Amino acid sequence: MAMSLDLHTFMRLAEQPSATRIWLLAAAFALSLAASPGLAQSASTDASGIAEASNVLWADVDADAKARARQELENAAVAGDAQAQLVLGQHLLNGWVLERDAKQGLALLEKSAAAGTAAAQAELGQAYLFGTHVAADHGRALQLLDAAAGQGDLGALRLLGEQLVGGWTLPRDTKRGTAFLEQAVGKGDAKAQVTLGKLLLHGVGIEEDRARALTLFEAAAEAGNAKGLVVFGEDIMWKMRDPARAEAMLVRAGEMGADEAWSILANGAMYGYLGGGRVSRAKFDGYAEKARAAGQDEIAVLDATRNMWGINMRASGPETIARLRSEADKGNAAAARFLIELLRNGNRMNLWPDPKGARDALETYGGLLSDTARAQYAMTLDAERARTPEAYATVAAAFEAQPELWSGWFSREMVKANPNVAFYILQKRFKDAGSYGGALNGYATRSTLRAVFQACLELDKPERCDDSVMRADVIADLLTK
Numbered sequence: 001m002a003m004s005l006d007l008h009t010f011m012r013l014a015e016q017p018s019a020t021r022i023w024l025l026a027a028a029f030a031l032s033l034a035a036s037p038g039l040a041q042s043a044s045t046d047a048s049g050i051a052e053a054s055n056v057l058w059a060d061v062d063a064d065a066k067a068r069a070r071q072e073l074e075n076a077a078v079a080g081d082a083q084a085q086l087v088l089g090q091h092l093l094n095g096w097v098l099e100r101d102a103k104q105g106l107a108l109l110e111k112s113a114a115a116g117t118a119a120a121q122a123e124l125g126q127a128y129l130f131g132t133h134v135a136a137d138h139g140r141a142l143q144l145l146d147a148a149a150g151q152g153d154l155g156a157l158r159l160l161g162e163q164l165v166g167g168w169t170l171p172r173d174t175k176r177g178t179a180f181l182e183q184a185v186g187k188g189d190a191k192a193q194v195t196l197g198k199l200l201l202h203g204v205g206i207e208e209d210r211a212r213a214l215t216l217f218e219a220a221a222e223a224g225n226a227k228g229l230v231v232f233g234e235d236i237m238w239k240m241r242d243p244a245r246a247e248a249m250l251v252r253a254g255e256m257g258a259d260e261a262w263s264i265l266a267n268g269a270m271y272g273y274l275g276g277g278r279v280s281r282a283k284f285d286g287y288a289e290k291a292r293a294a295g296q297d298e299i300a301v302l303d304a305t306r307n308m309w310g311i312n313m314r315a316s317g318p319e320t321i322a323r324l325r326s327e328a329d330k331g332n333a334a335a336a337r338f339l340i341e342l343l344r345n346g347n348r349m350n351l352w353p354d355p356k357g358a359r360d361a362l363e364t365y366g367g368l369l370s371d372t373a374r375a376q377y378a379m380t381l382d383a384e385r386a387r388t389p390e391a392y393a394t395v396a397a398a399f400e401a402q403p404e405l406w407s408g409w410f411s412r413e414m415v416k417a418n419p420n421v422a423f424y425i426l427q428k429r430f431k432d433a434g435s436y437g438g439a440l441n442g443y444a445t446r447s448t449l450r451a452v453f454q455a456c457l458e459l460d461k462p463e464r465c466d467d468s469v470m471r472a473d474v475i476a477d478l479l480t481k
Contacts, residue, residue, distance in 0.1 A: 050083045057097045077108055085112035086120045093133055102133035113144060121148035122156040129169050131404030138170060149180060157184040158192045165205040174205050190225035197228050201235060204460050226256035237268045247274050259294035262287050266302055270311055281312060297334035300327040308347060317350030328365045336365035340377055344384055345416055355384055376410045380417040392424035392442040399425055411476035422475050423448060444470060
């Protein structure tokens with residue numbers, strides 16, 4: 001069975017405490033190298049030698065040891081070892097341990113992929129699909145991912161399946177996408193079980209089937225993956241379908257190692273979703289403490305939110321900002337993100353928008369964020385500042401020119417930053433498609449809303465269109481489409 005350390009896996013592992021992170025990443029690489037199909041070996045370096053060099057890069061060793069490990073990988077890669085090309089290419093493309101050199105990383109991965117390495121094909125396909133340090137090329141991405149999936153690479157099967165069913169970066173092909181996911185599920189892949197379960201739970205691209213979703217989540221949990229339990233537990237918690245069941249499921253997930261469950265439970269407790277009123281709020285401290293012990297930065301955001309709205313403490317906007325700055329100064333990225341968002345938009349009660357403060361915060365704490373997140377926040381700040389159709393057009397052009405930044409979260413932030421910019425983007429798209437003949441002004445005119453309604457009918461859960469096409473989630477989904 002092939003394994004590869006893809007970008008999504010790396011990001012999840014990177015959230016672990018440092019000692020745990022090093023061990024998990026090294027172990028994942030060792031498994032990947034031992035199990036990947038189609039690896040061309042040179043006579044001078046065997047798989048165990050490449051795995052050992054990879055482990056050294058992740059280990060807490062001196063710079064000389066890392067330099068020797070890199071040199072060993074470089075020598076093997078030059079000699080044509082596809083395994084070494086894969087490992088070194090992943091590091092250089094993503095900047096994991098070695099300094100990023102995307103051009104060299106891509107070149108190495110191309111060689112490994114050409115040799116038939118499924119993990120390299122999957123890594124490259126993902127990079128081209130999302131435009132990760134390379135111009136997005138969905139045709140090339142599909143070619144590479146198809147090749148990797150044809151070798152049974154689970155990461156490629158999952159990614160292709162999810163994107164084809166969701167229709168986010170690739171044209172929707174529900175039948176083919178579902179087949180990819182079912183193939184991975186049939187191989188016992190817990191991550192695929194969670195991915196397919198989420199699509200079924202929310203009815204994304206396929207008919208909603210909560211019973212099948214739960215069956216898949218339970219199967220993944222049996223294999224030690226509690227992510228599906230988190231998804232299902234959170235869903236029924238916020239919908240207040242069964243608070244006791246939601247709490248029990250999230251506790252179970254947390255005890256299995258899905259640390260985000262503790263933050264979700266604290267959030268639900270804070271807002272009264274775990275038994276209502278005082279009963280629910282009394283549970284906050286216990287779950288918050290578990291989340292802190294698990295290294296969940298999000299708890300700082302919940303504490304700030306309580307301070308902002310006066311939940312079991314005195315409400316104070318200035319104290320909220322001071323609290324977030326203090327946490328960001330300690331390296332808390334979640335606090336830094338919330339600080340930027342609050343300063344950008346305010347809260348319409350005890351915090352006025354402070355766009356300059358938001359830009360200063362982005363500059364001060366930008367090092368805590370990924371390159372993508374910094375670019376996304378910078379664009380939302382540009383959107384917030386836009387006040388005329390000409391300014392809307394400038395931001396809209398920047399948005400359309402960088403599809404690699406698009407995500408559901410980013411689109412929602414753009415709507416929050418300036419709904420007029422969001423409507424301008426949609427007006428321009430509709431005009432280009434011939435479905436809108438009105439002015440490009442960013443206003444929710446009658447003709448604009450008619451075009452939005454027609455586009456809304458093509459989204460998942462089109463029943464939302466009958467409520468209001470000016471719903472933030474509808475506009476955000478259209479921006480991401």
